[in-house]
Amino acid sequence: MSEMPSDLKYSKTHEWAKDEGDATVTVGITDHAQGLLGDLVFVELPEPGTAVERGGECAVVESVKAASDVYSPVSGEVTEVNTTLVDAPETVNEDAFGEGWLFKVRMSDASELDGLLDADGYAESLEAEDD
Amino acid sequence: MGLRTPLYDAHLAAGAKMVPFGDWDMPLHYGSQIEEHHAVRRAAGMFDVSHMRILDLAGARTRDFLRHLLANDVAKLKIPGKALYSCMLNETGGVIDDLIVYFLADHRFRLVVNAGAAVKDLAWVRRHAGDFEVAVTPRDDLAMIAVQGPTARALTLPLLRESLRAHAEGLKPFHAVWDGDWMVARTGYTGEDGFEAMLPSAEVPAFWDALRQAALRPCGLGARDTLRLEAGMNLYGSDMDEQTSPLEAGLGWTLAWEPVERRFIGRETLEARRRQGGLRAFIGLVLLERGVLRDHQKVYDRDIEVGDITSGGFSPTMERGIALARVNGDIGERVQVAIRGRRLAAKVVRPPFVRHGEVLVG
Numbered sequence: 001m002s003e004m005p006s007d008l009k010y011s012k013t014h015e016w017a018k019d020e021g022d023a024t025v026t027v028g029i030t031d032h033a034q035g036l037l038g039d040l041v042f043v044e045l046p047e048p049g050t051a052v053e054r055g056g057e058c059a060v061v062e063s064v065k066a067a068s069d070v071y072s073p074v075s076g077e078v079t080e081v082n083t084t085l086v087d088a089p090e091t092v093n094e095d096a097f098g099e100g101w102l103f104k105v106r107m108s109d110a111s112e113l114d115g116l117l118d119a120d121g122y123a124e125s126l127e128a129e130d131d
Numbered sequence: 132m133g134l135r136t137p138l139y140d141a142h143l144a145a146g147a148k149m150v151p152f153g154d155w156d157m158p159l160h161y162g163s164q165i166e167e168h169h170a171v172r173r174a175a176g177m178f179d180v181s182h183m184r185i186l187d188l189a190g191a192r193t194r195d196f197l198r199h200l201l202a203n204d205v206a207k208l209k210i211p212g213k214a215l216y217s218c219m220l221n222e223t224g225g226v227i228d229d230l231i232v233y234f235l236a237d238h239r240f241r242l243v244v245n246a247g248a249a250v251k252d253l254a255w256v257r258r259h260a261g262d263f264e265v266a267v268t269p270r271d272d273l274a275m276i277a278v279q280g281p282t283a284r285a286l287t288l289p290l291l292r293e294s295l296r297a298h299a300e301g302l303k304p305f306h307a308v309w310d311g312d313w314m315v316a317r318t319g320y321t322g323e324d325g326f327e328a329m330l331p332s333a334e335v336p337a338f339w340d341a342l343r344q345a346a347l348r349p350c351g352l353g354a355r356d357t358l359r360l361e362a363g364m365n366l367y368g369s370d371m372d373e374q375t376s377p378l379e380a381g382l383g384w385t386l387a388w389e390p391v392e393r394r395f396i397g398r399e400t401l402e403a404r405r406r407q408g409g410l411r412a413f414i415g416l417v418l419l420e421r422g423v424l425r426d427h428q429k430v431y432d433r434d435i436e437v438g439d440i441t442s443g444g445f446s447p448t449m450e451r452g453i454a455l456a457r458v459n460g461d462i463g464e465r466v467q468v469a470i471r472g473r474r475l476a477a478k479v480v481r482p483p484f485v486r487h488g489e490v491l492v493g
Binding site: 038039041042044060062064065067086090 | 148159160163164165353357421422423425444445447450452471
Protein backbone atom coordinates (compact mmCIF):
# COMPACT_ATOMS: atom_id res chain seq x y z
CA MET A 1 0.00 0.00 0.00
CA SER A 2 1.35 3.40 -0.96
CA GLU A 3 1.90 6.06 1.66
CA MET A 4 -1.16 8.14 2.47
CA PRO A 5 -0.33 11.70 3.56
CA SER A 6 -1.89 12.34 6.95
CA ASP A 7 -2.50 16.05 6.30
CA LEU A 8 -5.05 15.29 3.59
CA LYS A 9 -8.74 14.39 3.69
CA TYR A 10 -10.11 11.63 1.49
CA SER A 11 -13.35 10.55 -0.16
CA LYS A 12 -14.45 6.97 -0.70
CA THR A 13 -14.44 7.74 -4.42
CA HIS A 14 -10.63 8.18 -4.25
CA GLU A 15 -10.24 11.97 -4.28
CA TRP A 16 -8.06 13.79 -1.82
CA ALA A 17 -8.59 17.33 -0.50
CA LYS A 18 -5.99 19.54 1.11
CA ASP A 19 -7.17 22.37 3.33
CA GLU A 20 -5.09 25.37 2.30
CA GLY A 21 -6.26 27.31 5.35
CA ASP A 22 -7.79 30.17 3.34
CA ALA A 23 -11.21 28.57 2.77
CA THR A 24 -9.89 26.84 -0.34
CA VAL A 25 -8.98 23.20 -0.85
CA THR A 26 -6.74 21.59 -3.43
CA VAL A 27 -8.22 18.43 -4.95
CA GLY A 28 -6.62 15.45 -6.67
CA ILE A 29 -7.04 11.72 -7.06
CA THR A 30 -5.27 9.32 -4.74
CA ASP A 31 -2.22 7.29 -5.57
CA HIS A 32 -4.39 4.20 -5.25
CA ALA A 33 -6.77 5.61 -7.89
CA GLN A 34 -4.00 6.41 -10.38
CA GLY A 35 -2.63 2.92 -9.89
CA LEU A 36 -5.97 1.37 -10.72
CA LEU A 37 -6.36 3.52 -13.83
CA GLY A 38 -2.89 2.96 -15.25
CA ASP A 39 -1.08 5.46 -17.48
CA LEU A 40 -3.16 8.65 -17.74
CA VAL A 41 -3.35 10.14 -21.22
CA PHE A 42 -5.99 12.83 -20.89
CA VAL A 43 -7.41 15.04 -18.16
CA GLU A 44 -10.56 17.11 -18.59
CA LEU A 45 -10.71 19.91 -16.03
CA PRO A 46 -13.52 22.30 -15.08
CA GLU A 47 -13.39 25.96 -16.04
CA PRO A 48 -12.36 28.29 -13.20
CA GLY A 49 -15.52 29.86 -11.85
CA THR A 50 -17.55 26.68 -12.19
CA ALA A 51 -19.83 25.96 -9.24
CA VAL A 52 -19.35 22.46 -7.91
CA GLU A 53 -21.39 20.33 -5.54
CA ARG A 54 -20.02 17.96 -3.01
CA GLY A 55 -20.04 14.55 -4.69
CA GLY A 56 -20.78 16.08 -8.11
CA GLU A 57 -18.84 15.15 -11.25
CA CYS A 58 -16.40 17.90 -12.09
CA ALA A 59 -13.45 16.41 -13.95
CA VAL A 60 -12.55 13.36 -15.98
CA VAL A 61 -9.28 11.46 -15.96
CA GLU A 62 -8.68 9.07 -18.82
CA SER A 63 -6.09 6.36 -18.88
CA VAL A 64 -5.16 4.05 -21.70
CA LYS A 65 -7.70 1.72 -20.13
CA ALA A 66 -10.76 3.80 -19.25
CA ALA A 67 -12.30 7.16 -18.51
CA SER A 68 -13.14 7.89 -14.91
CA ASP A 69 -15.15 10.72 -13.34
CA VAL A 70 -13.66 12.81 -10.59
CA TYR A 71 -16.10 14.02 -7.94
CA SER A 72 -15.59 17.19 -5.96
CA PRO A 73 -15.18 16.35 -2.28
CA VAL A 74 -16.61 19.74 -1.28
CA SER A 75 -19.12 22.29 -2.56
CA GLY A 76 -18.04 25.69 -3.76
CA GLU A 77 -16.45 27.39 -6.73
CA VAL A 78 -13.46 26.29 -8.78
CA THR A 79 -10.76 28.93 -8.47
CA GLU A 80 -7.85 27.36 -10.29
CA VAL A 81 -7.03 24.26 -12.32
CA ASN A 82 -3.71 22.51 -12.92
CA THR A 83 -3.20 23.44 -16.55
CA THR A 84 0.17 21.64 -16.71
CA LEU A 85 -1.82 18.39 -16.82
CA VAL A 86 -3.16 19.23 -20.27
CA ASP A 87 0.25 18.49 -21.78
CA ALA A 88 1.50 16.19 -19.07
CA PRO A 89 -1.33 14.05 -17.70
CA GLU A 90 1.26 11.46 -16.59
CA THR A 91 2.14 13.86 -13.75
CA VAL A 92 -0.85 12.38 -11.93
CA ASN A 93 0.73 8.91 -12.16
CA GLU A 94 4.07 10.22 -11.03
CA ASP A 95 2.95 12.41 -8.12
CA ALA A 96 -0.76 11.98 -7.38
CA PHE A 97 -0.62 13.75 -4.01
CA GLY A 98 1.57 16.65 -5.13
CA GLU A 99 2.33 17.97 -8.62
CA GLY A 100 -0.58 15.93 -9.99
CA TRP A 101 -3.26 17.99 -8.23
CA LEU A 102 -6.34 18.69 -10.39
CA PHE A 103 -8.18 21.82 -9.21
CA LYS A 104 -8.82 24.16 -6.29
CA VAL A 105 -12.21 24.94 -4.79
CA ARG A 106 -13.27 27.87 -2.62
CA MET A 107 -15.53 26.14 -0.12
CA SER A 108 -19.04 27.37 0.47
CA ASP A 109 -19.31 25.26 3.61
CA ALA A 110 -16.04 24.47 5.35
CA SER A 111 -17.75 22.02 7.65
CA GLU A 112 -18.01 19.60 4.72
CA LEU A 113 -14.34 18.81 5.29
CA ASP A 114 -15.28 17.14 8.57
CA GLY A 115 -17.40 14.68 6.64
CA LEU A 116 -14.40 13.38 4.71
CA LEU A 117 -12.16 10.49 5.74
CA ASP A 118 -8.74 10.88 7.31
CA ALA A 119 -5.80 8.81 6.04
CA ASP A 120 -6.59 5.89 8.34
CA GLY A 121 -10.26 5.94 7.44
CA TYR A 122 -9.44 5.93 3.73
CA ALA A 123 -6.97 3.08 4.18
CA GLU A 124 -9.73 1.12 5.91
CA SER A 125 -12.17 1.81 3.10
CA LEU A 126 -9.61 0.47 0.62
CA GLU A 127 -9.20 -2.70 2.64
CA ALA A 128 -12.99 -3.11 2.71
CA GLU A 129 -13.02 -2.69 -1.09
CA ASP A 130 -10.48 -5.47 -1.48
CA ASP A 131 -12.60 -7.93 0.52
CA MET B 132 -9.76 -17.83 -10.51
CA GLY B 133 -9.07 -18.03 -14.21
CA LEU B 134 -6.94 -20.37 -16.26
CA ARG B 135 -3.22 -19.78 -15.99
CA THR B 136 -0.57 -20.04 -18.66
CA PRO B 137 2.72 -21.76 -17.78
CA LEU B 138 4.18 -18.25 -17.37
CA TYR B 139 1.78 -17.14 -14.63
CA ASP B 140 4.46 -17.20 -11.92
CA ALA B 141 6.92 -15.44 -14.20
CA HIS B 142 4.39 -12.63 -14.70
CA LEU B 143 3.89 -12.18 -10.97
CA ALA B 144 7.64 -12.18 -10.44
CA ALA B 145 7.96 -9.45 -13.09
CA GLY B 146 5.40 -7.29 -11.28
CA ALA B 147 2.48 -7.86 -13.63
CA LYS B 148 -0.96 -6.51 -12.91
CA MET B 149 -3.06 -9.58 -13.69
CA VAL B 150 -6.60 -9.23 -15.02
CA PRO B 151 -9.31 -11.64 -16.12
CA PHE B 152 -9.32 -12.00 -19.92
CA GLY B 153 -12.01 -14.40 -21.04
CA ASP B 154 -11.35 -17.59 -19.13
CA TRP B 155 -7.77 -16.59 -18.44
CA ASP B 156 -5.80 -14.57 -15.91
CA MET B 157 -3.39 -12.54 -18.03
CA PRO B 158 -0.95 -9.65 -17.50
CA LEU B 159 -2.45 -6.24 -18.34
CA HIS B 160 0.90 -4.49 -17.86
CA TYR B 161 4.05 -4.74 -15.79
CA GLY B 162 4.03 -1.14 -14.55
CA SER B 163 3.49 1.09 -17.58
CA GLN B 164 1.47 0.12 -20.61
CA ILE B 165 2.76 3.12 -22.55
CA GLU B 166 6.43 2.31 -21.93
CA GLU B 167 5.77 -1.26 -23.04
CA HIS B 168 4.14 0.04 -26.20
CA HIS B 169 7.16 2.24 -26.97
CA ALA B 170 9.54 -0.65 -26.25
CA VAL B 171 7.92 -2.65 -29.05
CA ARG B 172 7.91 0.28 -31.51
CA ARG B 173 11.50 1.26 -30.75
CA ALA B 174 13.32 -1.87 -29.59
CA ALA B 175 11.84 -5.20 -28.52
CA GLY B 176 9.07 -6.52 -26.34
CA MET B 177 7.55 -9.90 -25.68
CA PHE B 178 4.07 -11.16 -24.96
CA ASP B 179 2.82 -14.33 -23.38
CA VAL B 180 0.16 -15.42 -25.87
CA SER B 181 -0.16 -18.95 -24.54
CA HIS B 182 -3.88 -18.36 -24.09
CA MET B 183 -4.27 -18.54 -27.85
CA ARG B 184 -5.21 -22.05 -28.95
CA ILE B 185 -3.33 -24.21 -31.38
CA LEU B 186 -5.28 -26.82 -33.34
CA ASP B 187 -3.39 -29.36 -35.44
CA LEU B 188 -5.25 -30.92 -38.34
CA ALA B 189 -4.27 -34.12 -40.07
CA GLY B 190 -5.77 -36.28 -42.78
CA ALA B 191 -5.45 -36.88 -46.50
CA ARG B 192 -8.25 -34.39 -47.25
CA THR B 193 -7.17 -31.64 -44.84
CA ARG B 194 -6.54 -29.18 -47.67
CA ASP B 195 -10.00 -29.77 -49.13
CA PHE B 196 -11.48 -29.41 -45.67
CA LEU B 197 -9.81 -26.03 -45.09
CA ARG B 198 -10.84 -24.82 -48.54
CA HIS B 199 -14.40 -25.46 -47.39
CA LEU B 200 -13.99 -24.16 -43.83
CA LEU B 201 -12.07 -20.92 -44.39
CA ALA B 202 -12.97 -17.82 -46.38
CA ASN B 203 -9.38 -17.33 -47.52
CA ASP B 204 -8.00 -20.07 -49.75
CA VAL B 205 -5.31 -22.42 -48.44
CA ALA B 206 -4.58 -23.29 -52.07
CA LYS B 207 -2.34 -20.19 -51.80
CA LEU B 208 -0.14 -22.18 -49.40
CA LYS B 209 2.18 -24.01 -51.74
CA ILE B 210 5.35 -24.40 -49.69
CA PRO B 211 5.40 -26.00 -46.22
CA GLY B 212 5.80 -23.32 -43.57
CA LYS B 213 3.72 -20.71 -45.36
CA ALA B 214 1.01 -19.03 -43.27
CA LEU B 215 -2.26 -17.35 -44.19
CA TYR B 216 -4.63 -15.06 -42.30
CA SER B 217 -8.29 -15.99 -42.71
CA CYS B 218 -11.76 -15.60 -41.32
CA MET B 219 -13.81 -18.65 -40.41
CA LEU B 220 -17.41 -17.82 -41.24
CA ASN B 221 -20.79 -19.20 -40.27
CA GLU B 222 -23.48 -20.00 -42.87
CA THR B 223 -24.79 -16.43 -42.76
CA GLY B 224 -21.37 -14.94 -43.45
CA GLY B 225 -20.72 -13.78 -39.88
CA VAL B 226 -17.25 -14.21 -38.44
CA ILE B 227 -16.85 -17.12 -36.01
CA ASP B 228 -13.20 -16.20 -35.55
CA ASP B 229 -10.16 -14.89 -37.37
CA LEU B 230 -7.09 -17.10 -37.35
CA ILE B 231 -3.76 -17.95 -38.88
CA VAL B 232 -3.42 -21.23 -40.73
CA TYR B 233 0.02 -22.79 -41.29
CA PHE B 234 0.77 -25.35 -43.97
CA LEU B 235 3.03 -27.90 -42.26
CA ALA B 236 3.26 -30.81 -44.67
CA ASP B 237 1.11 -32.77 -47.06
CA HIS B 238 -2.05 -33.60 -45.13
CA ARG B 239 -1.04 -31.52 -42.09
CA PHE B 240 -2.03 -27.97 -41.18
CA ARG B 241 -2.05 -25.92 -37.99
CA LEU B 242 -4.61 -23.30 -36.91
CA VAL B 243 -3.94 -20.64 -34.26
CA VAL B 244 -7.19 -19.18 -32.96
CA ASN B 245 -8.26 -16.55 -30.43
CA ALA B 246 -8.51 -17.52 -26.77
CA GLY B 247 -11.99 -16.06 -26.34
CA ALA B 248 -13.42 -18.00 -29.27
CA ALA B 249 -11.46 -21.23 -28.84
CA VAL B 250 -14.25 -23.38 -27.39
CA LYS B 251 -16.76 -22.60 -30.14
CA ASP B 252 -13.99 -22.75 -32.76
CA LEU B 253 -13.07 -26.26 -31.75
CA ALA B 254 -16.71 -27.37 -31.81
CA TRP B 255 -17.21 -25.78 -35.24
CA VAL B 256 -14.01 -27.25 -36.72
CA ARG B 257 -14.81 -30.70 -35.36
CA ARG B 258 -18.39 -30.52 -36.61
CA HIS B 259 -17.18 -30.06 -40.18
CA ALA B 260 -13.97 -32.10 -40.01
CA GLY B 261 -15.83 -35.41 -39.85
CA ASP B 262 -17.07 -35.13 -43.42
CA PHE B 263 -13.46 -34.90 -44.58
CA GLU B 264 -12.06 -37.47 -42.17
CA VAL B 265 -9.72 -34.89 -40.68
CA ALA B 266 -8.37 -35.45 -37.16
CA VAL B 267 -8.39 -32.32 -34.96
CA THR B 268 -5.89 -32.18 -32.11
CA PRO B 269 -5.87 -29.21 -29.70
CA ARG B 270 -2.26 -28.69 -28.66
CA ASP B 271 -2.83 -27.81 -25.02
CA ASP B 272 0.71 -29.06 -24.41
CA LEU B 273 2.16 -26.04 -26.24
CA ALA B 274 2.72 -22.45 -25.12
CA MET B 275 3.32 -19.38 -27.24
CA ILE B 276 5.44 -16.23 -26.94
CA ALA B 277 5.39 -13.31 -29.38
CA VAL B 278 8.64 -11.31 -29.63
CA GLN B 279 8.00 -8.06 -31.43
CA GLY B 280 9.91 -4.92 -32.35
CA PRO B 281 12.71 -3.79 -34.66
CA THR B 282 15.40 -5.64 -32.68
CA ALA B 283 13.26 -8.60 -31.54
CA ARG B 284 14.40 -11.12 -34.14
CA ALA B 285 18.09 -10.34 -33.75
CA LEU B 286 17.85 -10.68 -29.97
CA THR B 287 15.88 -13.92 -30.16
CA LEU B 288 17.85 -15.81 -32.80
CA PRO B 289 20.89 -16.61 -30.59
CA LEU B 290 18.53 -18.20 -28.05
CA LEU B 291 17.15 -20.71 -30.52
CA ARG B 292 18.69 -24.11 -30.80
CA GLU B 293 21.11 -24.65 -33.66
CA SER B 294 18.66 -26.71 -35.73
CA LEU B 295 16.15 -23.84 -35.76
CA ARG B 296 18.37 -20.82 -35.79
CA ALA B 297 19.68 -20.88 -39.34
CA HIS B 298 16.23 -21.43 -40.81
CA ALA B 299 14.60 -18.85 -38.52
CA GLU B 300 17.19 -16.29 -39.56
CA GLY B 301 16.18 -16.52 -43.19
CA LEU B 302 12.42 -16.57 -42.59
CA LYS B 303 10.32 -14.31 -44.75
CA PRO B 304 7.22 -12.59 -43.33
CA PHE B 305 4.34 -15.02 -42.83
CA HIS B 306 6.57 -18.08 -42.99
CA ALA B 307 7.39 -20.56 -40.24
CA VAL B 308 10.02 -23.17 -39.47
CA TRP B 309 10.00 -25.92 -36.85
CA ASP B 310 11.98 -28.64 -35.24
CA GLY B 311 10.05 -31.17 -33.21
CA ASP B 312 7.52 -29.26 -31.08
CA TRP B 313 9.30 -25.93 -31.48
CA MET B 314 7.92 -23.69 -34.20
CA VAL B 315 9.00 -20.16 -35.05
CA ALA B 316 6.90 -17.98 -37.34
CA ARG B 317 7.60 -14.50 -38.64
CA THR B 318 4.17 -13.20 -37.67
CA GLY B 319 2.68 -10.91 -35.07
CA TYR B 320 -0.05 -8.53 -34.01
CA THR B 321 1.80 -5.26 -33.49
CA GLY B 322 2.77 -3.88 -36.89
CA GLU B 323 6.43 -4.50 -36.09
CA ASP B 324 8.79 -7.20 -37.23
CA GLY B 325 9.16 -10.23 -34.98
CA PHE B 326 8.49 -13.86 -34.30
CA GLU B 327 5.76 -15.89 -32.72
CA ALA B 328 7.23 -19.00 -31.11
CA MET B 329 5.24 -22.10 -30.18
CA LEU B 330 6.98 -24.54 -27.88
CA PRO B 331 6.32 -27.17 -25.21
CA SER B 332 4.76 -25.65 -22.07
CA ALA B 333 7.40 -27.29 -19.90
CA GLU B 334 10.15 -25.41 -21.75
CA VAL B 335 8.51 -22.00 -21.94
CA PRO B 336 9.52 -20.56 -18.52
CA ALA B 337 13.22 -21.07 -19.31
CA PHE B 338 12.79 -19.54 -22.77
CA TRP B 339 10.95 -16.53 -21.28
CA ASP B 340 13.78 -16.02 -18.77
CA ALA B 341 16.37 -16.21 -21.52
CA LEU B 342 14.46 -13.63 -23.55
CA ARG B 343 14.30 -11.34 -20.52
CA GLN B 344 18.06 -11.69 -20.05
CA ALA B 345 18.38 -10.70 -23.71
CA ALA B 346 16.57 -7.41 -22.94
CA LEU B 347 13.18 -8.20 -24.42
CA ARG B 348 10.73 -6.28 -22.28
CA PRO B 349 7.67 -8.15 -20.97
CA CYS B 350 4.53 -6.48 -22.35
CA GLY B 351 0.92 -7.01 -21.32
CA LEU B 352 -2.43 -7.14 -23.02
CA GLY B 353 -2.79 -3.37 -22.70
CA ALA B 354 0.18 -2.65 -24.97
CA ARG B 355 -0.86 -5.50 -27.24
CA ASP B 356 -4.16 -3.73 -27.82
CA THR B 357 -2.75 -0.25 -28.50
CA LEU B 358 -0.11 -1.73 -30.81
CA ARG B 359 -2.59 -3.74 -32.87
CA LEU B 360 -4.96 -0.76 -33.02
CA GLU B 361 -2.20 1.49 -34.37
CA ALA B 362 -1.34 -1.27 -36.84
CA GLY B 363 -4.97 -1.25 -38.02
CA MET B 364 -5.46 -4.90 -37.12
CA ASN B 365 -8.93 -6.07 -36.18
CA LEU B 366 -9.84 -7.35 -32.74
CA TYR B 367 -12.26 -10.25 -32.77
CA GLY B 368 -15.37 -9.53 -30.67
CA SER B 369 -14.96 -5.75 -31.06
CA ASP B 370 -14.41 -5.05 -34.75
CA MET B 371 -16.22 -8.14 -35.99
CA ASP B 372 -18.26 -10.99 -34.61
CA GLU B 373 -20.80 -13.60 -35.70
CA GLN B 374 -23.26 -10.88 -36.66
CA THR B 375 -20.75 -8.92 -38.72
CA SER B 376 -19.76 -9.61 -42.29
CA PRO B 377 -16.06 -9.38 -43.09
CA LEU B 378 -17.18 -7.10 -45.94
CA GLU B 379 -18.11 -4.52 -43.31
CA ALA B 380 -15.09 -5.07 -41.09
CA GLY B 381 -12.29 -4.12 -43.47
CA LEU B 382 -11.59 -7.79 -44.16
CA GLY B 383 -12.71 -8.00 -47.78
CA TRP B 384 -9.06 -8.54 -48.75
CA THR B 385 -9.07 -11.88 -46.90
CA LEU B 386 -11.97 -13.31 -48.92
CA ALA B 387 -10.78 -15.47 -51.81
CA TRP B 388 -13.57 -15.34 -54.43
CA GLU B 389 -11.57 -17.18 -57.07
CA PRO B 390 -12.00 -19.89 -58.09
CA VAL B 391 -15.76 -19.44 -58.21
CA GLU B 392 -16.43 -23.13 -57.72
CA ARG B 393 -14.89 -23.10 -54.22
CA ARG B 394 -18.02 -23.09 -52.04
CA PHE B 395 -16.58 -22.04 -48.68
CA ILE B 396 -18.95 -21.73 -45.73
CA GLY B 397 -20.70 -18.35 -45.80
CA ARG B 398 -19.92 -17.65 -49.45
CA GLU B 399 -23.50 -17.54 -50.69
CA THR B 400 -24.62 -14.98 -48.14
CA LEU B 401 -21.57 -12.82 -48.75
CA GLU B 402 -22.13 -12.88 -52.50
CA ALA B 403 -25.72 -11.82 -52.00
CA ARG B 404 -24.66 -9.02 -49.64
CA ARG B 405 -22.10 -7.83 -52.11
CA ARG B 406 -24.60 -7.77 -54.97
CA GLN B 407 -27.12 -5.99 -52.81
CA GLY B 408 -24.69 -3.13 -52.14
CA GLY B 409 -25.13 -0.52 -49.45
CA LEU B 410 -22.39 -2.05 -47.33
CA ARG B 411 -21.16 -0.09 -44.36
CA ALA B 412 -17.60 1.19 -44.56
CA PHE B 413 -14.88 0.29 -42.11
CA ILE B 414 -12.65 3.30 -41.51
CA GLY B 415 -9.96 4.71 -39.31
CA LEU B 416 -10.43 7.85 -37.23
CA VAL B 417 -7.89 10.25 -35.76
CA LEU B 418 -9.27 12.58 -33.12
CA LEU B 419 -8.25 16.14 -33.94
CA GLU B 420 -8.84 17.43 -30.43
CA ARG B 421 -7.52 16.20 -27.13
CA GLY B 422 -9.23 13.13 -25.81
CA VAL B 423 -9.51 9.41 -26.17
CA LEU B 424 -11.73 7.52 -28.59
CA ARG B 425 -13.47 4.50 -27.07
CA ASP B 426 -15.47 1.50 -28.24
CA HIS B 427 -19.17 2.23 -28.93
CA GLN B 428 -18.88 6.00 -29.21
CA LYS B 429 -21.23 7.38 -31.88
CA VAL B 430 -19.92 8.87 -35.10
CA TYR B 431 -21.70 11.81 -36.79
CA ASP B 432 -21.38 13.34 -40.22
CA ARG B 433 -22.89 16.81 -40.44
CA ASP B 434 -25.10 16.11 -37.40
CA ILE B 435 -26.39 12.80 -38.72
CA GLU B 436 -25.46 9.67 -36.83
CA VAL B 437 -23.59 7.45 -39.28
CA GLY B 438 -22.20 4.65 -37.14
CA ASP B 439 -20.01 3.79 -34.20
CA ILE B 440 -16.51 3.11 -33.10
CA THR B 441 -15.78 -0.61 -32.96
CA SER B 442 -12.47 -0.21 -31.19
CA GLY B 443 -10.89 2.95 -29.98
CA GLY B 444 -8.07 4.04 -27.77
CA PHE B 445 -5.14 6.32 -27.30
CA SER B 446 -2.21 5.98 -29.66
CA PRO B 447 1.01 6.33 -27.64
CA THR B 448 2.98 6.78 -30.88
CA MET B 449 0.77 9.57 -32.27
CA GLU B 450 -0.32 10.86 -28.86
CA ARG B 451 -3.86 11.12 -30.15
CA GLY B 452 -7.12 9.31 -29.88
CA ILE B 453 -7.50 6.80 -32.72
CA ALA B 454 -10.20 4.31 -33.62
CA LEU B 455 -11.63 1.84 -36.07
CA ALA B 456 -15.27 2.56 -36.90
CA ARG B 457 -18.11 1.15 -38.96
CA VAL B 458 -20.20 3.80 -40.71
CA ASN B 459 -22.92 4.11 -43.32
CA GLY B 460 -22.07 4.71 -46.94
CA ASP B 461 -20.24 7.75 -48.15
CA ILE B 462 -18.95 10.12 -45.56
CA GLY B 463 -16.74 13.15 -45.75
CA GLU B 464 -13.13 13.56 -44.70
CA ARG B 465 -14.18 14.93 -41.33
CA VAL B 466 -16.66 13.49 -38.88
CA GLN B 467 -17.56 14.14 -35.27
CA VAL B 468 -17.46 11.71 -32.39
CA ALA B 469 -19.71 12.06 -29.35
CA ILE B 470 -17.63 11.98 -26.19
CA ARG B 471 -19.45 12.64 -22.93
CA GLY B 472 -22.10 14.81 -24.52
CA ARG B 473 -19.70 16.81 -26.71
CA ARG B 474 -18.97 16.31 -30.38
CA LEU B 475 -15.29 16.38 -31.20
CA ALA B 476 -13.85 16.54 -34.71
CA ALA B 477 -12.09 13.51 -36.13
CA LYS B 478 -10.34 12.92 -39.42
CA VAL B 479 -11.27 9.91 -41.55
CA VAL B 480 -8.20 7.88 -42.52
CA ARG B 481 -7.34 4.56 -44.02
CA PRO B 482 -5.72 2.21 -41.48
CA PRO B 483 -3.02 1.28 -40.56
CA PHE B 484 -2.08 4.29 -38.46
CA VAL B 485 1.44 3.12 -37.60
CA ARG B 486 3.66 0.41 -39.03
CA HIS B 487 7.33 -0.31 -38.41
CA GLY B 488 7.63 2.65 -36.09
CA GLU B 489 6.32 5.14 -38.63
CA VAL B 490 3.12 7.14 -38.53
CA LEU B 491 1.35 6.57 -41.85
CA VAL B 492 -1.64 8.89 -41.51
CA GLY B 493 -1.39 12.66 -41.58
